[in-house]
Amino acid sequence: MHDHRRLGRELGLFDTDPLIGAGLPYWLPDGAAVRHALEEYIRTAERHAGYRHVYSPVLGKRELYEISGHWAHYSDDMFPPMDLGGEQVVLRPSLCPHHAVIYRSRSHSYRELPLRMAELGGMYRSELSGVLGGLTRVRAIHLNDAHIFCAPDQVAEEAEAALEMIRRAYEALGITATRYRLSLPGPGGKYVADPGKWRRSTALLTDVLDRSGLPYEAAEGEAAFYGPKIDVQVTDGAGRESTLSTVQIDFHQPERFDLRYIGPDGAEHRPVMIHRSVIGSVERAVAHLIEHHGGAFPAWLAPTQLVILPISDTELPPAAALAESCARLGLRTEISAPERGTLGARIRDARLVPYQAVIGAREAAGDRVALRLRDGRRLDPRPAGDVLARIGALVGAHSTDLWEDAVS
Structure with a gap:
C-alpha cells in the first residue's frame, strides 16, 4: 500500500512548510511536470469536446455568494469575508457563480446552446486542521471545473457526454472507478427548498445513469445544496473512498442569476446549468495517481x-544530442552520467522512469539506442529516431502501454 503523503515527498513531487501553512502544499519541479501534463490533457480534451475556456478571479463580493446561495448554505466552509473599501470580498469556494455571471454578461440565442464553459481555477475551503492531509484535503484547491448552459431537452445528452469524458480520462490515467453514486439530499436544512426542482433534476440524472448502463447506488445526504449529482468514487490503498469526478444538474442558480436565452419562438427562456468536473481537483487527482501507480x-x-544512460564519458556527446532531439519532440528527458555510478546502479535509480536509453560505443557509432522499458523488457538496439518517434506517438496518444509489440 502506497501513501501519497510519504511517497510524494520521497519522489520530490510536493511538500509543505509551516511558514506557508497547513493544507497549502507547494509543488516541486517533478510534481509540477505531472500537474502540467494532467492540466494539458484535460484542457485539450475539453477543447475537442467543444468547451471554451475562461479565467475568473479567485475573489468575489459577498453579494455574489448571497445570490448564488453559497452564503446561506455553505458559509461554514468559506473563509471569512475581507473588508475592502467599504465592501466585503470573499475567497471563492466554488467557480460556478463566476461562470453564471460570465454567461449573463452577453445575450444568448438557442442556436448557441449548449454553451460549454470551462476553467481550471483556484478556489478555497476553510477546512479544519484536523482533517487536512497531503493533497487530498487542502485549503487551496485547483479544480477542473466546467459549466454547460443548455436547453432542457439537451440536458441528458450533455450529461451523458460528460460521463463519457470521465470514462476516457480514467482510461488514459490508468485508474478505475470504484462505483458511481447518485447523490441525493438528506434530512437537514442545508439544501435549497424547492421540491419540484429536486424531483425534476433527480429524474434527469437517474435517466442518464439508467441509459448509460452504469451500475450505481443512491446515497442520501451527499447532494450539493442546489441539486443532485452523479459522483464518481475512487478508493485509496487504505480503503478510503472519495469523490474524484462529478456531474450535477442545477435549476437553482440559473433562476437566482436570472439567466436567459432567446428561444426559436422569440421569447426568453431559462437555461439549465450542468456542473461537470472530469478529474476533480488537481490535488486529489495527483494524490490518487501517486497511490495507485506507486x-x-x-x-x-x-x-x-526517458533517461539517457551513456556507458562512459565518451558517449556523453551523443547522449546530449539525443536529449536535444527529445526536447524538440516535447519529451521530458534526463541524462544520467557515468559519474553517478555504475550502469546497474543508474538503471536502478531510474526504475520509475518509463524508458531508459542505453548508449554504448556501438550505439553511438550507429546513432542507435538500446532501449529498456520500465516493465523489464529490453529491446534490441535500433535507430534513435525510430525509438523517439515511437515513444512520442505513445505519449501523444496518452497511452498506458509502454510499447506496442504489433508495431515494434
Missing part, C-alpha cells in the same frame, strides 16, 4: 519520460 506513472504523465 510513482510509476503512465509515460505521458511521468516527470521524466
Whole structure:
C-alpha cells in the first residue's frame, strides 16, 4: 500500500512548510511536470469536446455568494469575508457563480446552446486542521471545473457526454472507478427548498445513469445544496473512498442569476446549468495517481519520460544530442552520467522512469539506442529516431502501454 503523503515527498513531487501553512502544499519541479501534463490533457480534451475556456478571479463580493446561495448554505466552509473599501470580498469556494455571471454578461440565442464553459481555477475551503492531509484535503484547491448552459431537452445528452469524458480520462490515467453514486439530499436544512426542482433534476440524472448502463447506488445526504449529482468514487490503498469526478444538474442558480436565452419562438427562456468536473481537483487527482501507480506513472504523465544512460564519458556527446532531439519532440528527458555510478546502479535509480536509453560505443557509432522499458523488457538496439518517434506517438496518444509489440 502506497501513501501519497510519504511517497510524494520521497519522489520530490510536493511538500509543505509551516511558514506557508497547513493544507497549502507547494509543488516541486517533478510534481509540477505531472500537474502540467494532467492540466494539458484535460484542457485539450475539453477543447475537442467543444468547451471554451475562461479565467475568473479567485475573489468575489459577498453579494455574489448571497445570490448564488453559497452564503446561506455553505458559509461554514468559506473563509471569512475581507473588508475592502467599504465592501466585503470573499475567497471563492466554488467557480460556478463566476461562470453564471460570465454567461449573463452577453445575450444568448438557442442556436448557441449548449454553451460549454470551462476553467481550471483556484478556489478555497476553510477546512479544519484536523482533517487536512497531503493533497487530498487542502485549503487551496485547483479544480477542473466546467459549466454547460443548455436547453432542457439537451440536458441528458450533455450529461451523458460528460460521463463519457470521465470514462476516457480514467482510461488514459490508468485508474478505475470504484462505483458511481447518485447523490441525493438528506434530512437537514442545508439544501435549497424547492421540491419540484429536486424531483425534476433527480429524474434527469437517474435517466442518464439508467441509459448509460452504469451500475450505481443512491446515497442520501451527499447532494450539493442546489441539486443532485452523479459522483464518481475512487478508493485509496487504505480503503478510503472519495469523490474524484462529478456531474450535477442545477435549476437553482440559473433562476437566482436570472439567466436567459432567446428561444426559436422569440421569447426568453431559462437555461439549465450542468456542473461537470472530469478529474476533480488537481490535488486529489495527483494524490490518487501517486497511490495507485506507486510513482510509476503512465509515460505521458511521468516527470521524466526517458533517461539517457551513456556507458562512459565518451558517449556523453551523443547522449546530449539525443536529449536535444527529445526536447524538440516535447519529451521530458534526463541524462544520467557515468559519474553517478555504475550502469546497474543508474538503471536502478531510474526504475520509475518509463524508458531508459542505453548508449554504448556501438550505439553511438550507429546513432542507435538500446532501449529498456520500465516493465523489464529490453529491446534490441535500433535507430534513435525510430525509438523517439515511437515513444512520442505513445505519449501523444496518452497511452498506458509502454510499447506496442504489433508495431515494434
